[in-house]
Amino acid sequence: MALAADAPVVVGVDDSTQSLTAARLAAKEAAAHHRPLRIVHAFNWLADPSSPLEGELRDPAERLLNRAARAATEAEPNVRLSCALIEGPALTTLLRESGSAALLVMGDGGLAGQTAVPIEALSVQIAARAGCSVLVVREQSPPAGPVLVGIDCGAGTPTALTFAFDAAAWRPAELVVLRVWEADDPSEEPDPSVAEELAEAVAPWQERCPEVRVTQRVRAGDSKQILLDESREAGVVVVSMRGEQPSRSMLGALSQTLLYHSxxxxxxxxxxxxLYVQA
Structure with a gap:
């Protein structure tokens, strides 16, 4: 099913400073693609006599939405903006929003700073189950580095390259396309056919976007560690949800590693x- 022309970039926000970073980046994504920006906060309260009055919870929620809206408009003054305060759990709310979104943006909730990441972490659940691509923002702003995309020349490669070339074009930034060759012997040089296959995969996108400066790299070793190492110099990292194993029910090993540690x-x-999976 084709994406609607007016499908918004959706950003989920809470009361963290990370949400302001997410709102700014979401505004830039929306402006670059001439799409509206929708700022969403899930407002979950219990309607019983012992709970605080609705206004006592709703007022702070509206203030944080206003803060996010100001951050977004400061980043992109002309972005088409709407805000939504939605009653319900954050997971259910954001999964529903993702079903009609062009892109969902959110903070990682401190994910990158944890040594043991629970599978029920909100950003993990959203990244695994959303109905659109998901951009997970970190606490610290990244350096002005290249767009890095890791590909395996499998089923997810065209989608990853499309997003990566587009991201490099509007920033603008160099695009690094990385293919890892996993050999039994780490000292063994990659077979020349691996670089040839990579060049063949990249060529159609390079022809469509000749203005994007592209560096192609083939490295031998463990794909998770190599891509993680390369990500330390990147401005943003793009990866397919499940790599070459689309039958998995959750995130693939490579996307999990980057989500947790990049x-x-x-x-x-x-x-x-x-497919989008409803909570």
Whole structure:
């Protein structure tokens, strides 16, 4: 199903400073693609006599929405903006919003600073189950580095390259396309056919976007560690949701590693067969 022309960039916000960073980046994404920006906060309260009055909870929620809206308009004054205060759990709310979004942006909730990451963490659940690509923002702003995309020349490669070339074009930034060759012997040089396959995969996108400066790299070793190391110099990292194993029910090993440990913002892109799962 084709994406609607007016599908918004949606950003989920809470009372953290990370949400302001997410709102700014979401505004830039929306402006670059001439899409509206929708700022969403899930407002969950219990309607019983012992709970605080609704206004006592709603007023702070509206203030944080206003703060996020100001941050977004400061980043992109002309972005088309709307805000929504939605009653319900954050997971359910954001999954529903993702079903009609062009992109969902959110903070990682401190994910990158944890040594043991619970699978029920909100950003993990959203990245695994959303109905659109998900951009997960970090606490610290990234350096003005290249767009890094890791590909395996499998089913998710076209979607990852489309997003990565587009991201590099509007920033503008160099695009680094990385292919890792996993050999039994780490000292073994990659087979020349691996670089040839990479060049063949990249060529159609380079022809469509000749203004994007592209560096192609083939490295031998463990794909998770190599991509994580490369991500330390990147402005944003793009990776397919499940790599070459689309039958998995959750995130693939590579996307999990980057989501948990990369210091750069991470985009988990989805192919059309990776369906939205409602909470």
């Amino acid at each position: 210091p750069a913002p991470v985009v988990i892109v989805r192919t059309p067969h990776e």
